[in-house]
Amino acid sequence: MLQLFDFSLKFNGFDINKAKSALKDINALNEEAFIPYLNSKRQDILDFHLENNDFYKSFVKSADVASWNSIPVMTKRHLQQPLEQRLSKGYTANSVYVNKTSGSSGDPFIFAKDKWCHALTWAEIMNRFGWFGIDFNTSKQARFYGIPLDKKGYYKERLKDWFSNRYRFSVFDLSDNAFESVLAKFQSTPFDYINGYTSPIVQFAKFLKRKKIVLKSVCPTLKVCIVTSEMLFDNDKTLLETQFGVPIVNEYGASELDLIAFQNTEDQWQVNSETLYVEILDDNDNILPYGQEGRIVITSLYNKAHPFIRYDIGDIGILSEESTLQKPILKKLIGRTNDIARLPSGKKAAGLTFYYITKSVIENDGNVSEFVIEQSELDAFKIKYVSKNALSNDEKETISKAMIQYLEPEISITFERVAKLDRSKSGKLKQFTSFIN
Template identity: 60%
Template sequence: MNLFDLTLRVKGFDIAFAKAELARIQSIPEHLYPDYIERQKQAIVTYHKMYSPFYKQFTARQENPSWEALPVLTKADLQQPLQNRLSTEYTRKNVYINKTSGSSGHPFIFAKDKEAHARSWASFQDRYEWFDLDINTSKQARFYGIPLDFVGYRKERLKDWLGNRYRFPIFDLSEPQLEKIRQKFERTSFEYLNGYTSSIVLFAKYLKRHQLILKELCPTLKVCIVTSEMLFESDKKLMETHFGIPVINEYGASELGLIAFQNTENQFQVDSELLYVEIVDEHNKQVPHGESGRVVITSLYNKAHPFIRYDIGDVGTLSRKSTPKKPILEKLIGRTNDIARLPSGKVVPGLTFYYVTKSVIEEDGNVSEFVIEQTALDSFKVIYTAQRALTASEEEKIKKATYAYLEEGLTVLFEKVEKMDRSKRGKLKQFVSKL
């Protein structure tokens, strides 16, 4: 039974139409593909200039009608109430709404119209089929965070059940917990692993310490898909050795969907059906293939909210072998998160702090940027920029979330600054360990 597809349809996401549309786009011949891209680029810009007061004002100073004259949209530009950014044909009641992880230090709420969201899921399913995986029927071992409040926790567990996946919460990856994960693999017919790179690497290191091969413990496994963080070649080799299966790299963003996915030829293939990906220099001009620059992405179908020439906060390079229909991401820089080690021996990934800080990252956009520094085994500092300082109540809320997701007895300090100390790439790391 295609329970996941059924769930999408019940929620108003027409997955059947989305799959048919994806197939139609994929059938466009290579020599006609540049025309398809240009038509969709112009169509989405025309739509948002007509129906999005936010985007109309954002582009008001554009004198040159050329594509590269369009201003680049940053995450900071979107840190304002969602209602200000919605297109006039949409309301909060007829769109998909979610929050970005804030892993770049710029959290915000976004919207996708239901057709665009269905297209994103169609793209995911298409890529997974490259490796003989069916989101509806293939059992997933999921290495992700999970909300700890009662409603949020139950909601995610229900979604996991509907998605035919079992979630291993990654807030505690100490030796005893890794042992429990190993035992679960021995009892369950998982077909693939999916989740945060750093968490899955920690599991691979556990297997190495115990001289185990996961495929021998769970013979049904086919592949491992890692996402959200950098995949280093040494880690990939470690995982492939001790999992006994191929490791596939996935690059996505909640606000855009799947950006790139490793294909069967070991190429990091960019989604050219639903997205238009540019690599630009400091003047927002496209650089030649083979040169590095900022990754700027246009969502070709999201009418509810403009993501046009949107700077996602990463640096990358498109291969010289790229074509309009098959762009290849040759290099991706950034998105790596450190690991926090706690007095009790617990080990947690830096992305855990997304779940900690989201409790006070509200739609009013007060907090613009934040990073968390670990200064000692039991001490953390939240450094942030904001229109106003966090209240004592908000600070207490973060402290309680820290104790819930990490452990009791930790010291949490707060520091409001006027400007963040940024890396040479101009990107913030959400978590930095000073140990």
């Protein structure tokens, strides 16, 4: 069988065979050998950028680089300057992999990875998907992702899809009509797995529930569904397992870094310790012990083209007490730091948490298919929703009460029924947005 996916990576200058072999060697290390490996890689990448990257040198300035804990934390804001100014010596925009973050965090920027680093990223992804019997060269993917709407971007993605043995469904049309054709495609295509954004996949599962169809019964080749890029709530996971009839795997990654965590076959969210070093820090940049909630800060151990050293990705999470340096386990991903609701009393609340409160009230009868929450003032929240029937006054009252109970009394909640929700250009749905600076 022609290894078309591997071939397309090699054709673009990414030595995937060498990367797979290097990853195998890292995975073969025992715990005792892993710690010196990690320490040396961390030191190597720091030394490299201090020597070869003027942007990083000026960023670190007078910090005590002999102590890892004293190395300053970088954020997306620090990186919002022309890419040429951030590249290491010996690298140009033409000799590296260049891409742009989705901007779902509100701070999009262009980043670079050297080709070896990017080859390792692909080796890591292929390794993790392999846990569930997926081979990128032979397994057929049903892809629920955005697609550029300009002609050139559109056909470029379609070509990549062909090389990658995948079929892409639009996430911009989630109507029953659109889902009828998605279902027909599953009936006629031997898909091995589903991969894509959580929210459209959940909408497809709700459609199947209304039709009383389990996807595996019409597409028996289906092995697994892997969701990414948006929060997967427990009740949605149960819905997906029921309606698809296959295991549901949660992936957490960042385009500028790598795959960060991937649910393993024991149902743990295993962190990538092979090519990344993940820390949880408090507000003063102190490292927190396992089990405590804080900012997720990540070092890319192999990216020489561009520094991502102690990079605050903008998410809040907890590493499990069972974690080790070699096998860190992500106990909980709480969401983005900019998804925080500020309230009149000065209290703060995670936007996703009361999105979840509303969700548990709003979705009981299957009338509302999707909704988002927007905050326009300290005391003003709007719930925009898509539904078969408008919410009754009683239903609105119940939702308002639940939100007030969770948040505080002095807030007003309004409702707006819409035909469809706006998604970002990449196709992601932002469940909570605060318009307060």
